Amino acid sequence: MKPAIIVHGGAWKIAEDTHADHIAGTRAAVAAGWALLKQGETALDAVEAAVSAMEDDPTFDAGIGSVLNRVGEIEMDAIIMDGETLALGAVAAVRGIINPVRLARLIVRDTDHSLLVAEGARRFAELKGMRLCAEAELTVPREVERFRALQQKKDYHLSEGFTPDPMDTVGAVAIDANGNVAAATSTGGVHYKLPGRVGDSPLVGAGAYADNLTGAASATGHGESIMRVVLSKTTTDALGQGMSAQEAADYAIKYMYDRVSGYGGIIVVDSQGEIAFAYNTPHMAVAWVDSSGEIQARIKG
Ligand code: ASP
Numbered sequence: 420m421k422p423a424i425i426v427h428g429g430a431w432k433i434a435e436d437t438h439a440d441h442i443a444g445t446r447a448a449v450a451a452g453w454a455l456l457k458q459g460e461t462a463l464d465a466v467e468a469a470v471s472a473m474e475d476d477p478t479f480d481a482g483i484g485s486v487l488n489r490v491g492e493i494e495m496d497a498i499i500m501d502g503e504t505l506a507l508g509a510v511a512a513v514r515g516i517i518n519p520v521r522l523a524r525l526i527v528r529d530t531d532h533s534l535l536v537a538e539g540a541r542r543f544a545e546l547k548g549m550r551l552c553a554e555a556e557l558t559v560p561r562e563v564e565r566f567r568a569l570q571q572k573k574d575y576h577l578s579e580g581f582t583p584d585p586m587d588t589v590g591a592v593a594i595d596a597n598g599n600v601a602a603a604t605s606t607g608g609v610h611y612k613l614p615g616r617v618g619d620s621p622l623v624g625a626g627a628y629a630d631n632l633t634g635a636a637s638a639t640g641h642g643e644s645i646m647r648v649v650l651s652k653t654t655t656d657a658l659g660q661g662m663s664a665q666e667a668a669d670y671a672i673k674y675m676y677d678r679v680s681g682y683g684g685i686i687v688v689d690s691q692g693e694i695a696f697a698y699n700t701p702h703m704a705v706a707w708v709d710s711s712g713e714i715q716a717r718i719k720g
Contacts, residue, residue, distance in 0.1 A: 420598040422456035424449055425694040426469050428479050428704035429587030430639045430684035438718045440478040441587070445706035446716040448472040452593055453708050462593040462601035462635075463501050463524075470497070470520040470603040473589035477559045480586035482517050484559045485607025487566040488614050493557050494537075495607050496621040499523045502600035502629035507533050509621035513540040515551045520605045522549060523621075534621065562610070569611045585609055585683070587704070588620060590627065590637030592688045600688055602627040602635040602651070609642065618642030624652035633658040634667075634690050640683015640700060648675045654687050664689045668697035675699075 428445040452469035456462070474482025485493045497519035498509040508526030510519050511534065522544050526532060535543050545551055588606035595601075604626040608618045619642035620626035626642075628651035629635035636651040650671055657667035668687045675681040676699055684698030686705065696705050698719065706716035 420594065420596055421692055422593065422595050423688055423692040423694050423708065424452045424456060424465055424469065424591065424593040425686045425688060425696065425705065425707035426452070426473070426589070426591040427637065427639055427684060427686050427696065428473060428589050429585070430698045430700040430703040431585045431682070432700070433587070433702040433704060433718055437478060441704040441718055442716045444473055444476040444478045445704050446714055447476070448589070448591065449706040449708060449714050449716070452591060453714070456593060456595055459596055462595040462599050463499065465593040465595065466591040466601045466603040467499060467520055467524050469591035470589055470605050471518045474518050474520060474605055478587065479589050480607045481589045481605040482519065483557050484562065485557055486586050486610040487558070487562050488612045488616070490614055491566055492614065493554055493607055494614065495519045495605070496618055497523045497603070497605035498621045498623065498627045499527060499603040500601060500623065500627055500629040501527065502631040502635050505630060507623050509534040509623065510540040511536045511617040511621045512615060513537065515541055515554065516544050516549055517552055517557065520603050533623070565610055585640050585642065588639040590639060590686060592629070592635040592637050592686055594688050594692050598631065598690065600629050600631055600635040600690065602629040602637045604637045619645035619650070622646055624649040626651060628652045628655050630655055631690060634664065634688050636685055636687045638683060638685050641681050644675055644679045644681025645683055647679045648681065650675055650683065650685060654685050658687070658689050664693040664695035668695045672697045672699050
């Protein structure tokens with residue numbers, strides 16, 4: 420089997436002056452995953468490497484650069500899933516670590532659990548020897564400014580419901596030389612979210628799904644819509660019904676819009692190694708390795 424990998428660096432409106440950073444960041448993420456796949460490493464290792472590269476990059480809303488919630492804190496969500504065994508690890512509302520996807524991977528490797536949240540997730544990180552960091556290390560000036568601006572807007576009071584814009588969540592899907600697929604997604608969530616709000620990203624089937632029998636998918640966009648239609652599993656189920664990777668991605672995004680008026684994007688790899696993406700937001704940042712082995716990175720709009 421020829422390996423394949425595709426990553427995303429979020430959907431929605433990606434500001435013009437950050438396009439170059441998004442392209443550089445998604446390109447570096449694909450390169451990190453592809454280097455492992457070329458050496459015969461697993462799809463699971465490749466998606467972990469790709470996503471953690473974007474968590475380290477302050478451009479994205481994941482790890483360093485995560486958005487601030489309504490009390491100015493950073494709470495992060497992540498998931499990783501192995502399509503061979505259907506084993507998954509996820510963390511939700513975790514604070515004070517740089518690479519939530521690596522913590523999710525340790526849950527797969529070292530526990531018989533699937534999802535750890537908040538303080539328990541952080542304690543597990545500590546137990547495993549992951550470096551805990553101060554919030555300041557994750558916080559970038561861009562997000563402090565955004566937080567202050569939102570605080571000034573009176574429509575953002577707690578009592579008034581509103582739909583926040585999704586941000587630059589990251590994700591990756593891959594297939595390795597043995598035909599095993601994997602998916603991973605990581606996010607700081609949506610800006611100005613209520614403390615404790617968990618989005619779609621760490622929820623299996625919503626933020627990501629991987630099954631060797633069909634393929635793997637990773638989602639971005641409005642979490643409360645994505646979880647209602649279980650977007651990633653809807654995409655891989657469509658593969659199971661005989662759709663091509665592109666047809667499945669298009670179908671799932673259209674289904675989310677038709678059913679819940681939801682906006683977002685999806686990346687997918689099928690069990691034959693075909694990759695595709697679809698989105699109905701103004702932009703989506705994606706990068707992949709093409710059939711000649713070249714890395715392609717684009718802000719699609
Ligand atoms: N889906 C993420 C969430 O709702 C946000 C995003 O993809 O930008 O937390």
